[in-house]
Amino acid sequence: xxxxxxxxxxxxxxxxxxxxxxxxxxxxxxxxxxxxxxxxxxxxxxxxxxxxxxxxxxxxxxxxxxxxxxxxxxxxxxxxxxxxxxxxxxxxxxxxxxxxxxxxxxxxxxxxxxxxxxxxxxxxxxxxxxxxxxxxxxxxxxxxxxxxxxxxxxxxxxxxxx
Amino acid sequence: xxxxxxxxxxxxxxxxxxxxxxxxxxxxxxxxxxxxxxxxxxxxxxxxxxxxxxxxxxxxxxxxxxxxxxxxxxxxxxxxxxxxxxxxxxxxxxxxxxxxxxxxxxxxxxxxxxxxxxxxxxxxxxxxxxxxxxxxxxxxxxxxxxxxxxxxxxxxxxxxxxxxxxxxxxxxxxxxxxxxxxxxxxxxxxxxxxxxxxxxxxxxxxxxxxxxxxxxxxxxxxxxxxxxxxxxxxxxxxxxxxxxxxxxxxxxxxxxxxxx
Amino acid sequence: xxxxxxxxxxxxxxxxxxxxxxxxxxxxxxxxxxxxxxxxxxxxxxxxxxxxxxxxxxxxxxxxxxxxxxxxxxxxxxxxxxxxxxxxxxxxxxxxxxxxxxxxxxxxxxxxxxxxxxxxxxxxxxxxxxxxxxxxxxxxxxxxxxxxxxxxxxxxxxxxxxxxxxxxxxxxxxxxxxxxxxxxxxxxxxxxxxxxxxxxxxxxxxxxxxxxxxxxxxxxxxxxxxxxxxxxxxxxxxxxxxxxxxxxxxxxxxxxxxxxxxxxxxxxxxxxxxxxxxxxxxxxxxxxxxxxxxxxxxxxxxxxxxxxxxxxxxxxxxxxxxxxxxxxxxxxxxxxxxxxxxxxxxxxxxxxxxxxxxxxxxxxxxxxxxxxxxxxxxxxxxxxxxxxxxxxxxxxxxxxxxxxxxxxxxxxxxxxx
Numbered sequence: 143x144x145x146x147x148x149x150x151x152x153x154x155x156x157x158x159x160x161x162x163x164x165x166x167x168x169x170x171x172x173x174x175x176x177x178x179x180x181x182x183x184x185x186x187x188x189x190x191x192x193x194x195x196x197x198x199x200x201x202x203x204x205x206x207x208x209x210x211x212x213x214x215x216x217x218x219x220x221x222x223x224x225x226x227x228x229x230x231x232x233x234x235x236x237x238x239x240x241x242x243x244x245x246x247x248x249x250x251x252x253x254x255x256x257x258x259x260x261x262x263x264x265x266x267x268x269x270x271x272x273x274x275x276x277x278x279x280x281x282x283x284x285x286x287x288x289x290x291x292x293x294x295x296x297x298x299x300x301x302x303x304x
Numbered sequence: 305x306x307x308x309x310x311x312x313x314x315x316x317x318x319x320x321x322x323x324x325x326x327x328x329x330x331x332x333x334x335x336x337x338x339x340x341x342x343x344x345x346x347x348x349x350x351x352x353x354x355x356x357x358x359x360x361x362x363x364x365x366x367x368x369x370x371x372x373x374x375x376x377x378x379x380x381x382x383x384x385x386x387x388x389x390x391x392x393x394x395x396x397x398x399x400x401x402x403x404x405x406x407x408x409x410x411x412x413x414x415x416x417x418x419x420x421x422x423x424x425x426x427x428x429x430x431x432x433x434x435x436x437x438x439x440x441x442x443x444x445x446x447x448x449x450x451x452x453x454x455x456x457x458x459x460x461x462x463x464x465x466x467x468x469x470x471x472x473x474x475x476x477x478x479x480x481x482x483x484x485x486x487x488x489x490x491x492x493x494x495x496x497x498x499x500x501x502x503x504x505x506x507x508x509x510x511x512x513x514x515x516x517x518x519x520x521x522x523x524x525x526x527x528x529x530x531x532x533x534x535x536x537x538x539x540x541x542x543x544x545x546x547x548x549x550x551x552x553x554x555x556x557x558x559x560x561x562x563x564x
Numbered sequence: 565x566x567x568x569x570x571x572x573x574x575x576x577x578x579x580x581x582x583x584x585x586x587x588x589x590x591x592x593x594x595x596x597x598x599x600x601x602x603x604x605x606x607x608x609x610x611x612x613x614x615x616x617x618x619x620x621x622x623x624x625x626x627x628x629x630x631x632x633x634x635x636x637x638x639x640x641x642x643x644x645x646x647x648x649x650x651x652x653x654x655x656x657x658x659x660x661x662x663x664x665x666x667x668x669x670x671x672x673x674x675x676x677x678x679x680x681x682x683x684x685x686x687x688x689x690x691x692x693x694x695x696x697x698x699x700x701x702x703x704x705x706x707x708x709x710x711x712x713x714x715x716x717x718x719x720x721x722x723x724x725x726x727x728x729x730x731x732x733x734x735x736x737x738x739x740x741x742x743x744x745x746x747x748x749x750x751x752x753x754x755x756x757x758x759x760x761x762x763x764x765x766x767x768x769x770x771x772x773x774x775x776x777x778x779x780x781x782x783x784x785x786x787x788x789x790x791x792x793x794x795x796x797x798x799x800x801x802x803x804x805x806x807x808x809x810x811x812x813x814x815x816x817x818x819x820x821x822x823x824x825x826x827x828x829x830x831x832x833x834x835x836x837x838x839x840x841x842x843x844x845x846x847x848x849x850x851x852x853x854x855x856x857x858x859x860x861x862x863x864x865x866x867x868x869x870x871x872x873x874x875x876x877x878x879x880x881x882x883x884x885x886x887x888x889x890x891x892x893x894x895x896x897x898x899x900x901x902x903x904x905x906x907x908x909x910x911x912x913x914x915x916x917x918x919x920x921x922x923x924x925x926x927x928x929x930x931x932x933x934x935x936x937x938x939x940x941x942x943x944x945x946x947x948x949x950x951x952x953x954x955x956x957x958x959x960x961x962x963x964x965x966x967x968x969x970x971x972x973x974x975x976x977x978x979x980x981x
Contacts, residue, residue, distance in 0.1 A: 146686075146720030146727065147734050150679040153718075157671075161654055169655050177344070177458040181660045182446045185455035189465040196501035199370045202513050224516040229362045233369055255360040255406030261424035262388075265431050266517065267358040275408055379566050383580045397577035397930055415574035415931070444762060450663035451652040470652055471645020473585040474663055480762035482579030482927050486567040491645040548761055564577070564928035 199233035202226065209238070216291040230290065250275065253284040346459045347553075348498050349525045351532045351541070352434050354558035356519035359384050359432035361406035366514035368404065370499065379485040380404065381496040382436040382511055387562050388412055391428045395562045396420060407432070433563050434520060436511070437462065437483045437496035438544065438552030445475035445484060445495075454493060460553060461500050464493050480548045498522065525553070567645065570946065571938050576931035584923045584935050587949050589643040591919045592957045594753045594775060595782070595912055597636045599961075601746040602783010603629040604677065608746075609832065611680075611739035617828040624794070624974045625787040626684065630677050631965035636670070638957050642948040662756040669752060673745050680738035682716070683731045685972050689713050690723045712971065750779040757918060764858030764929075765865070765922040770847050777840035782911035784833045785904040788826060790965075792901045798975065826900045830890045833907065841883050844914070861929045869924060869932065874917050882910015 176183040206227045207214040217223060228234060230252060231244040259272030367382045368375050383402030389395050398413040411419035443462050446454050453469035456462045469492035476484040476493060487494035499509035503522070512520045523532025535541070542559040543552045568583025603625045609615045610622035641647045654667035696702065696710045751772040758771025806812045851859060866874060886903040920935045938950030947953050
C-alpha cells in the first residue's frame with residue numbers, strides 16, 4: 143500500500159459492506175419480487191397473510207334471521223327491505239356472544255341519510271319520500287312516529303292516534 | 305507470503321463474502337420477468353352504478369367501522385360525491401365528511417367558501433358518485449414507493465405493509481384519484497383494500513353489503529359467469545381519468561362528464 | 565387532526581383525503597440539497613477547470629458543502645411519519661421510485677466530498693500532527709487534537725512533493741466525478757416532482773433540469789454571501805483582538821474579500837441564472853399556449869392566488885433585480901452581498917412555488933388548498949412541519965460549518981490546493 147491515495151476507497155468499501163451486512167439482519171427473509179414483478183410486486187410476502195387475518199366485523203343480514211324472525215319478516219315486506227340490519231344496528235362482530243346485544247340507533251341522523259328530501263329529478267334520491275330535517279318535528283326522534291321495520295304511512299298515523 | 309500480501313488478500317476475500325447473495329436477488333432476471341399479464345384465477349374488480357346511488361353514506365360508515373379507520377377523523381377509504389349541475393351551467397360538488405353521515409342538507413358544502421344554496425328550479429341534474437381505490441392494473445402509487453411497502457397482490461388488490469411504510473407520502477401524492485391518506489393512528493399510508501380480508505373468505509366488501517340500493521358491486525373479472533363481469537363486458541361502462549394510463553379497475557355505469 | 569389538516573384550508577371541492585401532505589420540510593429538502601450541489605460545483609470550478617480566481621472561495625465552498633451534507637437529511641427525518649424506518653430506503657430500495665435513488669446517491673456523494681476534503685487537507689493534517697508531536701508537553705485539548713488528527717490522517721504521513729502531487733491529482737479526479745454526482749443528487753429531486761403524473765403542475769420533463777440549474781444558482785449565491793460575511797467578520801474580530809495585541813495582522817495584511825474573486829463568481833452565477841429562468845419561463849409559456857385540461861385551475865393558481873409569490877418575489881426580487889445588480893459595472897462587495905441574498909430568497913421561493921404551489925389546487929381541478937405555515941410549535945408535529953423546524957434546518961449548517969472549521973480551517977493555511 144505504497145500509494146496512500148487508495149485509503150479512502152477502503153473506508154468506502156467497508157461502509158458498503160456494513161450496509162450489506164445490516165441488510166441481512168434488518169430485511170425480512172420473505173422480502174422479494176412476487177407475482178406482479180419488481181415494479182408492482184416488490185414486498186414482504188407475509189404481509190398478505192396478515193391482511194387476510196384482519197378481523198371481520200359485519201356478518202350481513204343472513205345471520206340475523208335465525209333468531210330475529212319477526213323483525214326480519216317485517217322489514218322484508220316493507221320499503222326498507224333492502225337495508226341491511228347492520229346498517230342501523232351496527233356490525234354483529236361475534237354476536238350473540240360478544241357483544242351480547244347490538245345497538246339500537248334511534249337518532250334522527252340515521253334516518254335523514256335517505257329521508258332528508260333532495261329535489262333531484264331524474265335521480266332515485268328525488269323519489270325517496272323525505273322531509274326538511276330543520277323544519278319537521280326537530281325536537282323529536284323519527285322512531286316516535288315511524289316504525290323503522292315497517293315504515294308505511296299507515297303505521298305512522300296509527301302511532302299518532304294511539 | 306508476507307504480512308502485507310496476506311492482509312490484502314484477506315480483505316478482498318472478506319469483501320467478497322460480505323456481499324450476501326440476498327443483495328444480488330434484485331438482479332435475478334428470471335424473477336424480474338414475472339408474469340405481468342396474470343394467469344391467476346381471480347382479479348377483483350368493482351362496479352358502481354351511479355343511477356342507483358342516493359348518497360345515504362351507509363357505505364362510508366360501514367367501511368370506517370369494518371376497517372378501523374377512526375370514525376371522527378377527516379379521512380376515509382371510500383366516499384360519495386354529490387354533483388349538482390345548475391341550469392346556468394355551474395357544477396357544484398361536495399362531500400361533507402366524505403358522506404359519512406350521508407347528505408342531509410340541500411346546501412352544498414364549499415369548505416372555506418361556506419354553504420351554497422341552490423334553488424330547486426335551478427337544478428338541471430344532480431347525482432351521487434361513490435369513489436374508492438381503483439386497484440389499478442398499473443398502480444402509480446406502487447411505482448413510486450421507495451421501499452416496497454405498498455404492493456399489488458396477484459388478485460390485483462393494492463395493499464400497504466404497515467410495518468414497512470416509512471410515511472414519506474410519495475404514494476399519496478402519486479395517486480391521481482386522491483384515494484390515499486395517512487392513517488391517523490398508525491402513521492403510515494392507508495387506502496381502500498377492497499376489504500381483502502372479506503374477499504378471500506368469500507364475502508363481499510363491507511360497502512357492497514351495506515349499500516341498500518345495489519349501487520356497489522364487486523366481482524371477479526376472470527370468472528365469465530360473475531354478474532359483475534357480465535355487466536362490464538356487455539354494457540356501456542366507463543372509468544375515471546383514463547388518460548393517466550393507470551388502467552383503473554373500478555367501472556362506472558352512468559358516469560357523466562362532470563365527474564372529476 | 566389528521567396529518568396536514570392543521571395547516572390546510574380547503575376551498576370549493578377538494579377530495580376528502582386531500583391535504584397539503586408535502587409542506588415546509590419538503591420545500592427545505594430540495595433547497596438544502598441544492599445548496600450542497602451548488603457549493604460543490606463552485607468548488608469544482610477551481611479544482612477541475614482551474615479557474616484561478618476562485619481559489620480562495622473553492623476551499624470555503626468545499627467545506628461548506630460538507631457542513632450542508634448532514635443537514636440535507638434533516639428535513640426528511642423531520643417529515644417522515646416513521647423516521648426510524650428511513651434506513652429502509654437503503655435496505656429494500658424500490659428503484660422504480662425516484663426517492664429510492666436517495667440512498668445510493670447521497671451515500672456516493674458523501675463519500676466523494678469526504679474523500680476530496682481528505683485529499684485537500686491531508687498536508688495540513690500531517691503538519692499539525694508533526695507540530696503537536698514536536699511539543700514537549702501537551703495540554704488536554706492538544707492531546708485530544710493529536711488523537712483526532714492521527715485518526716484523520718489514516719496513517720498516510722508522507723508529505724513529500726510526489727505524495728502531495730498525488731493528492732492534487734486525486735482532488736481533481738474527485739471533483740470531476742463529483743460534479744455529475746452532485747447534479748444527480750439534485751436532478752433526482754427534480755425527477756421526484758417531474759415524474760408525478762397525478763400532479764398537473766409538477767409533471768414536466770423540464771423539472772430535473774430546472775432544479776439542477778437553480779440548485780447551482782443557490783449554491784454559488786450561498787457561498788458568495790457566506791464568504792463575504794465571513795471575511796468581514798474576520799476583520800472585525802481581528803480589529804477587536806488587535807486592541808490587546810498590536811502584533812496581530814492589520815486589515816491590509818488580512819486578505820479581505822477580494823473583489824476579483826467575487827466578480828468572477830458573480831459571472832458564473834449570472835450564467836446559471838439565465839439558464840434557470842429560461843427553462844422556467846419556457847415551461848410557463850408552453851402551459852399557457854397548449855392550455856390542456858388542467859390549465860384552467862393552474863391559471864387561477866399561477867396568475868391569481870400565487871401571483872405575488874411567483875412574479876413579485878421569485879421572478880422580480882429573486883431573479884430580475886439581482887440580475888440587474890450584478891450586471892451594472894463596478895460591482896461592489898455590498899452590492900454582491902445584497903444580490904446573492906436576493907438570489908437565495910428567489911431560489912427558496914421557486915422551491916416553495918413548486919412544492920406548495922403544486923398542492924394549491926385539488927386533483928379534482930375543482931377546488932383549492934391554502935397552506936398556512938404553522939408558526940407556534942404547540943405540538944411536536946407543528947414543530948417538525950412548521951416554522952421552527954424550518955429554522956432549525958437553516959441554522960444547523962452554519963453551526964456545523966463553525967464546528968468543522970475548528971478542525972479543518974478555511975483561512976490562512978497551506979494545503980495541496
